[in-house]
Amino acid sequence: METLKVIYHTNGDDKCLEHVVNYPIGKDQVLKEGFGINPNDSWEAMQQFKKVTEFWGNQDKTPCFHYMASFSKETATTPEKAMELTKEIFENITPSHLTAMGAHNKEREGGVIHTHTAVNPTDNNDGSMLYGDYRTNYALAQKMADVTGQPTKLVVRKENGEEKECPMIFVPRDDEE
Structure with a gap:
């Protein structure tokens, strides 16, 4: 079974942002990629996240x-x-949201290979926000099931470290649906 874990950083400061953006592209990854950011410099990528957020006036949001x-x-x-x-x-998110993505060759959640993806919630084009709500998280978990062809569980980790597993298992949909 596949696992999608959403890790919230709602109250994160600049240090948190720097750490989260660095993790997929600056630490232990075997592959990395950036969408709208420089994936070869995590400090610069973090600054890019901040500048887009500040431009749209979203600096007091997630x-x-x-x-x-x-x-x-x-x-x-x-x-x-x-x-x-x-x-x-993440193909529906990366065209309009700064994203850092990296693959790690370490066992996590029952799999040998896992990826980390850091996404700026501020839309580059219009300043609207992506939310970490059920609608977004369920859509991503369903997309993972559809893309992999495997059942997928969704786990949400709150800022306090508490993890909650969604009781629903997302199963691949037929192409005809």
Whole structure:
């Protein structure tokens, strides 16, 4: 089974933002990619997150969302495959939100390979916000099930470290639906 974990940083400050943006592209990754950011300089990428947020007046709102996608051994046999799947899962978000993405070759949530994705909630084009609500999280978990063809569980980690597993398992939909 695949796992999508959403890690909230609603009350995060600049230090938190720096850490979250650095994790996928500046630490222990075997592959990394940036969408609208420089993936080779995590400090610069963090500054890019801040500047877009400040431009749209959203500096007092959630600074970033952090997602971890853990893939089963059958689904992602290589970091390249995990990265390909992750890009497809987030394909509706990356065109309009600054994103840092990296693949790690470490066991997490039952999978050998996992990815981390840091997303700026501020839309680059119009300043609207992406929210870490059920609608967004369920859509991403469903997208992961559809993309991988595997059942997917959704786990949400709050700022206090408490994790809550969604009671619903997301199953792949037929293409005809």
